[in-house]
Amino acid sequence: MRSDIVRAGVFIGVDHSGNLQPLKDAAAGARRMYDWALHQGVVDGRQAQLITDEDGRKVDPGQIYDAITEIVDGPGADQLIVYFAGHGVNLNRSEHWLLSDAPRQTGAAVNVAGSVELARYCGIGHVAMISDSCRVAPAGIQAQNVRGQDVFPSDGGGSRAHPVDQFFACRLGRAAGEIQDAREAATGFTAVYTAAMLDALYGFRDEVFDHRTDPVDGARFVVPHLLQAYLEREIPARLRARGLRQVFNQEPDALLMRHDYWLARVVPTAAEPLRGPETPRPPRRAVTLRDVAGRLVSAAAHQSEAELRQEIWKAEQRPDIGTDSLAARVRRTAAPFGPDHDESGCGIKIRGAQLVECFAYGVQCETLGKDGDLVRVHDPDGRLPASVILRFASGVGTVVPVFTGFLTAITFDGPELVDVAFEPSANHRRWAAFVGLADRVRVVRAVTGAVAQYDRLDLDSTTAAHLLDRARYGDTVDLGVALRVAYAHHDRQEPLGEIQRLAALQRGQLGGVLFDIALVGRELVGRTIGPVTGVVPFVPLVARGWALLHAHRVGLPGGLAGVEAGLRDSDWAVYGVEELGHMRRVLATGAVR
Structure with a gap:
């Protein structure tokens, strides 16, 4: 396992999609993920890009495509993380991310399946697609007509497929929830999936680390399959604690490939030492339809x-x-x-x-x-x-x-x-x-x-x-x-x-x-x-x-x-x-x- 990989990220947050119910934490969630990437050492600018609709801006597929293409065609990266928070729909068993002018403008969306297909051959060694959005059936004729666009270039430099991991806030056909944050009372809402994921990526949860450490600085590594196992237990637990389990019934999903890449590198400090794998794991999750x-x-x-x-x-x-x-x-x-x-x-x-x-x-x-x-x-x-x-x-x-x-x-x-x-x-x-x-x-x-x-x-x-x-x-x-x-x-x-x-x-x-x-x-x-x-x-x-x-x-x-x-x-x-x-x-x- 290499610890010196070159990393890049594109972080997208859309609170307002057409006439759909406005979200309160999608753009802010993307910014928190972007801040985490900078904390991880991902260079600002071309290698870490934040795209949100904060301050009345609009987000369209071209912006996302340009940001990803700049990374693919630029100095190169071993790993690319693409994060999205906002509204999403499941169209014919395929996920689409809705951007600012969707669903009225049918092309103002991201076709996730097509983008994943192109990502496999873009030449980057590992791509992680993280989606904090709903995956529900389209409501109304406008959403049904959404088609979306691919946001990876089709002429990438790869001659063979590389792994693309996909993390979803919920299973197909389900809604991902925003929960009211007790610290902010009625004015603040937090996307529960992103909040739980950031706790893991910052190294606050022991169960997401694998057994390996960097011999130079003692860093430990958050790996995809342990991150997903944690999310499957953590999200229902957080919803139950707030009395919302029956409202959202949210079960995180993921499609993970076989590879040796990690998602976060966490170095212990004197103030916050890593406690190690001896910490008891959370209770086993309930049996699901899957x-x-x-x-x-x-x-x-x-x-x-x-x-x-x-x-x-x-x-x-x-x-x-x-x-x-x-x-x-x-x-x-x-x-x-x-x-x-x-x-x-x-x-x-x-x-x-x-x-x-x-x-x-x-x-x-x-x-x-x-x-x-x-x-x-x-x-x-x-x-x-x-x-x-x-x-x-x-x-x-x-x-x-x-x-x-x-x-x-x-x-x-x-x-x-x-x-x-x-x-x-x-x-x-x-x-x-x-x-x-x-x-x-x-x-x-x-x-x-x-x-x-x-x-x-x-x-x-x-x-x-x-x-x-x-x-x-x-x-x-x-x-x-x-x-x-x-x-x-x-x-x-x-x-x-x-x-x-x-x-x-x-x-x-x-x-x-x-x-x-x-x-x-x-x-x-x-x-x-x-x-x-x-x-x-x-x-x-x-x-x-x-x-x-x-x-x-x-x-x-x-x-x-x-x-x-x-x-x-x-x-x-x-x-x-x-x-x-x-x-x-x-x-x-x-x-x-």
Whole structure:
């Protein structure tokens, strides 16, 4: 572990975003983080920049981009900390930071996922993104239309990925709270997450130090995984102490990579000596939905089907933390429905929604069933795989792929699209290998899909490999599980080879690869999607994929620009009628397949 790393930071605080409720401590919190960076020895000026809306100033994405680019292109840094405090929204499972003119101005926001993607390749050895903001669904049409911008340069000097850690004040879909500071009475408010983090970064909490010390001056080091463990215990405790635990129910989150970097270097002084690791750790935190979800995923990867179903039953017994609805989602999506084959060997079946229209290019789609819940796909000219646009009576629709010998199974739960699955048709050769393992494959797929929708599928490489093995039948790996594992590999910055092997397997067996797997495998960087790109559908199947397109410089044919503005709040990509019309017109020209 190096103790002499060159460090830089950009600290952003926005109290006022459009007509949203003003915050009282976001700008001040950014200033306190900036002061900490100076205390750490980060040089003022080009290497430590403070951007806030204090004194009536406005903050826009260009300021943040310029500050980060100045550091990337400047004398160089081994580590960059980017901190944001302000309003945030979760758009299609991707976080966006709202700046001064948001949400009215749709581009006055930061696309965090795209920025993280570019940060990995900007050439800096370690980037830490710290977000003290809400991650709630957008309220109202203005927030829904926010798209945001990437704030890292796309031409960074890095030729390989470097670790990017992400710290969040709360879990996806939750609010981060400001609490009233008793010392300031009714006039002062403090962001609880930033306050707790600064206590750790200044070295006031023993449990955040690892075992190493600098032999020169005795300095100790605050490391990311111990900092996160402390925050997970500390934030709920602070909220409970103020009687606000039920109001905010705030659970800090983090996505941490494997590396040897530290976040703070603290030298003991005579006035404030470091007490060392013998200090008792705080009590263990309460069980959360993420804990139960992790047990479900572990059981899906490592235990028998009977043991997995027992874990699902246990999850149903915890309505106090919301795992009963997670378990219900698993049971619903694991249950088979509809016919197990189609005469053509390829089709679509729908559960929980009424189909109004289906459209494809180069293949024929025939609506069947008394409720229009079946689509037979004819492929007289051998054009499969292909994309099919589906429009439903509820006024939304989606784009799904179809493959030779497979049925694409779609499940709605009320207005929400909760599952897209792909299973062999019973009149295809793959059925023999699938039928004996169908129950196991379905429940593994249901667990991985449901957990990914409720929060994040956080997999180590061993668990990911076991999940793929449990979802294998013959020479085929279930496409739904492969999709979720690919995103999990991407989130944890696992070697690209793992994702690219999944893509190669799909191409070899199915003649095409899911758009999302090619995307996170970086196979689409700098490419324009066309009829021979070999990806289906022609847009991301999972909504969060849209947040990565700009960072990967993925081009779409004319007529598709801006269709992401019609995305509904959903894990799977669901669009409004107007955007479906745009996609239908482009598909009809043969510009995509």
